[in-house]
Amino acid sequence: MRVTQIPFKTSKMVASELVSINAKLLTQAGFIHQELAGAYTMLPLGLRVLTKIENIIRAQMDKVGVEINMTSLAPIANWQQSGRFETVDVLMKTTPANKVSAQKNTTEYVLSPTHEDMITPMIAEGNRSYKDLPISVYQIQTKFRNEPRAKSGLLRGREFRMKDLYSFHVSEADLMRFYEAMKPRYSAIYEKLGIGNDTYITLASGGDFTTEYSHEFQTVLDSGEDTIYLDRENRIAYNKEVTSPEDAKKLGVDFSKLEIVRASEVGNIFPLMTKFSKAFNYTYADENGTQNPVFMGCYGIGSTRLMGVIVEKFADGKGMVWPKAIAPFAVELIDINAHERGEEIYTKLQDTGIEVLWDDRDERAGAKFADADLIGIPVRLVVSAKTGDQIEWKDRTSDQTQLLELNTVLERLKI
């Protein structure tokens, strides 16, 4: 991609209401555009990063489930049937905007914050025998939540993206077998995203579905909104919400010995048991033809929140620093008064299948370098009168530059 193709410029100035580091940097670098507090458009560079994050999630989820894409609009009746219409404190609904619209259709709809209330009756439709189970279905799409505070950029959206997987089982034992198998899938995702070391499986409240605990995946982060008690040695953590004296006893943990840190919840797996199957009368017939309730689990990962977490985790004084696996491009190419040479190298890199962003603007070198640091692509290549037949290579996180032959550059980037 050429920088001149992108109709969204980098800027030093950002709206003063953008207080979070991730929203500031992503906005300055032209990755996102805030439409309202908690809702962000993905611009070309941001969309590339988000797509890569979601493809990493997708690759792991394809090992355990099949992908669908559900609607965001949901009938209010479904939410009433589960008893959640009046109780979910972030639930939003649509109404006709004006009289003329109301003349056409006055129906109101829920804007889905999660999909148990929709997927349970849908799966129940055609899967009523023990032979149909287990079932595991996931999607990666937009959710809506009426969040009271939306000052943390991508960490907390009113409109945000989530991977949500739902599993359906004949028994609690089968649910828990699947539930346990999700943990390594989640760990593999965070590992690939470059935050594996800083992301801890964390015991959290089981909510009103189960008296047991659920598990969150928490990434240690100063600006994170959660507080966790961390046992670094054993790589396990406890959400503050489960650190009461009763919990201490039940879990056999001395919380006073643990490190208290801030963290951001980047995933959550939840044994729903029979809460939704009961609400939607989802039973299956066993070998004897007896009807039994289906056991369910749900498994979420916030893909846009992850993007914000990764920005905050790795940013330095000059801008963002993307892990290779999700950088918008593998290299940024800068030409300084050497447009023809730039074009030649750009074409070569593209022909070799290397993802390259070419800063082909008619700009001062200093401005291009500053923008490259801000955007945070792992490798910066420079061609100028000074570099002659060679190319200057600099890693984003290093101050050293090297002059290399084109072939060496291509070799290095192929790995």
Ligand code: ATP
């Ligand atoms: P939180 O406690 O942060 O409000 P939650 O526990 O209500 O989140 P879940 O219903 O567990 O959220 O959603 C699954 C995942 O979706 C979370 O682990 C998180 O990564 C992400 N997520 C939840 N709410 C938001 C939001 N408002 N903005 C961005 N990501 C979110």
Ligand code: MG
């Ligand atoms: Mg959660």
